[in-house]
Amino acid sequence: MGNDYLDLVSNKKIAxxxxxxxxxxxxxxxxxxxxNKPTAVLSNNDGCIIARSQEVKxxxxxxxxxxxxxxxxxxxxxxxxxxxxxxxxxxxxxIANILKREIPKLEIYSIDESFLDLxxxxxxxxxxxxxxxxxxIYKLVGIPVSIGVGPNKTLAKLCNYISKKxxxxxxxxxxxxxxxxVVNSIDIGEVWGVGRKFERKLKSIECNTxxxxxxxxxxxxxxxxxxxxxxxxxxxxxxxxYDITTKFKKPKLITTSRTFGSTVWEPKQVQNAIxxxxxxxxxxxxxxxxxxxxxxxxxxxxxxxxxxFVWSSQFKLSEQTSxxxxxxxxxxxxxxxxxxxLYYKAGVCFWGLRxxxxxxxxxxxxxxxxxxxxYVDHVKWETRRDFLSPKWTTxxxxxxxxx
Amino acid sequence: MNFEVSTKTTGFGSPAESYVDRRLDLNExxxxxxxxxxxFKYEGECKFGIKTGDVLVVDRSxxxxxxxxxxxxxxxxxxxxxxxxxxxxxxxxxTLSQIKK
Numbered sequence: 001m002g003n004d005y006l007d008l009v010s011n012k013k014i015a016x017x018x019x020x021x022x023x024x025x026x027x028x029x030x031x032x033x034x035x036n037k038p039t040a041v042l043s044n045n046d047g048c049i050i051a052r053s054q055e056v057k058x059x060x061x062x063x064x065x066x067x068x069x070x071x072x073x074x075x076x077x078x079x080x081x082x083x084x085x086x087x088x089x090x091x092x093x094x095i096a097n098i099l100k101r102e103i104p105k106l107e108i109y110s111i112d113e114s115f116l117d118l119x120x121x122x123x124x125x126x127x128x129x130x131x132x133x134x135x136x137i138y139k140l141v142g143i144p145v146s147i148g149v150g151p152n153k154t155l156a157k158l159c160n161y162i163s164k165k166x167x168x169x170x171x172x173x174x175x176x177x178x179x180x181x182v183v184n185s186i187d188i189g190e191v192w193g194v195g196r197k198f199e200r201k202l203k204s205i206e207c208n209t210x211x212x213x214x215x216x217x218x219x220x221x222x223x224x225x226x227x228x229x230x231x232x233x234x235x236x237x238x239x240x241x242y243d244i245t246t247k248f249k250k251p252k253l254i255t256t257s258r259t260f261g262s263t264v265w266e267p268k269q270v271q272n273a274i275x276x277x278x279x280x281x282x283x284x285x286x287x288x289x290x291x292x293x294x295x296x297x298x299x300x301x302x303x304x305x306x307x308x309f310v311w312s313s314q315f316k317l318s319e320q321t322s323x324x325x326x327x328x329x330x331x332x333x334x335x336x337x338x339x340x341x342l343y344y345k346a347g348v349c350f351w352g353l354r355x356x357x358x359x360x361x362x363x364x365x366x367x368x369x370x371x372x373x374x375y376v377d378h379v380k381w382e383t384r385r386d387f388l389s390p391k392w393t394t395x396x397x398x399x400x401x402x403x
Numbered sequence: 404m405n406f407e408v409s410t411k412t413t414g415f416g417s418p419a420e421s422y423v424d425r426r427l428d429l430n431e432x433x434x435x436x437x438x439x440x441x442x443f444k445y446e447g448e449c450k451f452g453i454k455t456g457d458v459l460v461v462d463r464s465x466x467x468x469x470x471x472x473x474x475x476x477x478x479x480x481x482x483x484x485x486x487x488x489x490x491x492x493x494x495x496x497x498t499l500s501q502i503k504k
Contacts, residue, residue, distance in 0.1 A: 033478045094438040140439035140463050142492070393441060402459070402480055403447035 010151035010240035015116040016160050020144045022112035023051035026091045027081045030400045038078040045259035082385035090393045107244045130172035150175035153242050154235035157192040184211030193232045256280040257347025264343050277348040282324045293320035293352030302344040439464040460497035467494045
């Protein structure tokens with residue numbers, strides 16, 4: 001590509017720090033006997049593998065692999081854990097707070113990733129600073145992390161990938177220490193924002209590496225991947241397209257969904273579950289100080305069943321509200337239309353969220369008949385978590401025992 | 404300057420009103436770095452003055468000195484007196500004993 005955007009080249013130093021195999025590392029924190037052994041964490045209903053230690057990756061187990069499809073011999077080698085979000089959440093919060101103390105500007109990106117603005121650090125000091133942060137996090141929280149830094153998020157991600165891939169980097173990698181040959185030879189599938197679909201498309205036109213992609217014409221990139229593709233290409237050419245956002249983001253959706261421990265068919269039971277999900281969403285709504293203007297409800301049968309069935313309904317509420325009874329009054333009649341099936345999973349989603357102070361009052365309120373709130377007994381919609389480790393750090397009854 | 408105005412309408416204001424301190428918080432005494440502090444429960448024979456059921460406050464930010472009680476890491480976590488050739492999980496800075504249930 002030409003250098004027609006040379007004046008747009010980023011002058012920032014943006015790092016991404018992420019925990020190595022975060023869930024697996026968190027499970028090992030109080031159980032060192034699982035270090036260096038294949039350790040995997042399972043999804044909500046113990047259905048699929050959602051986190052793998054290096055040893056599990058080395059066994060060739062793929063991310064998202066359904067457990068029941070896994071080769072028995074491999075399965076027996078792996079120590080399995082149900083997802084323990086109380087633990088992961090607490091460890092994640094500790095890491096985020098330590099980073100906030102150390103770095104003036106950062107963006108918590110996910111449960112195990114943060115973008116850090118390291119622009120205040122001299123280029124030749126970046127590795128020293130990253131090593132300091134890596135050691136600090138390990139010392140205080142016991143979780144190994146990797147850090148990559150570059151002029152923008154895309155290149156930071158790429159360096160983070162290198163820092164993990166090549167042990168000689170010891171978990172920290174700076175874009176400015178790399179030769180352009182190293183960067184350009186990286187597989188295009190490893191680039192942030194290039195998903196499986198685009199990877200296939202690109203490779204079908206012999207665009208296999210970062211270097212190949214940088215050389216594609218903008219028209220080709222736009223035709224294939226639209227504007228996000230253009231941004232990815234610009235960032236690989238050191239332009240800054242996605243700056244660090246420190247602003248607290250209000251959620252656009254609030255969702256609660258669960259897999260039932262067993263199939264549920266009685267309408268009353270499904271209603272009970274939906275009511276509980278609604279309560280959960282409502283609690284989050286209140287916490288964020290928001291009103292909801294639309295609700296979606298869904299229920300599905302087991303997706304591995306032959307007659308996989310999805311029921312769902314979306315609707316706008318008569319006015320935006322944070323009143324639980326008012327929401328329920330409008331959800332309840334819709335549940336009555338739900339066909340009887342062997343449901344396996346259900347959920348509720350609140351959308352059209354608005355800050356409470358912008359509420360437009362409806363002057364003539366309809367008079368509502370109150371729909372009866374269901375009596376919630378303990379129906380079997382608890383998720384299956386057969387391999388759950390204790391809430392080591394969030395429940396006094398479950399703190400680790402030691403001799 | 405700001406003046407606090409008592410809204411009470413009868414009698415004099417409480418003479419303690421201008422001495423309102425925050426009540427003592429045990430966390431402040433025990434925890435120096437909340438993000439590096441972890442709790443364990445001791446279950447075993449009495450040793451180093453620690454009894455079964457005691458809660459151990461472990462601060463990973465503190466480097467142990469000789470004689471300190473630490474949690475060591477091998478294939479499991481254990482309490483021991485600090486010596487140089489161990490891998491240390493964290494330094495025990497408090498033990499909490501309940502003397503009446």
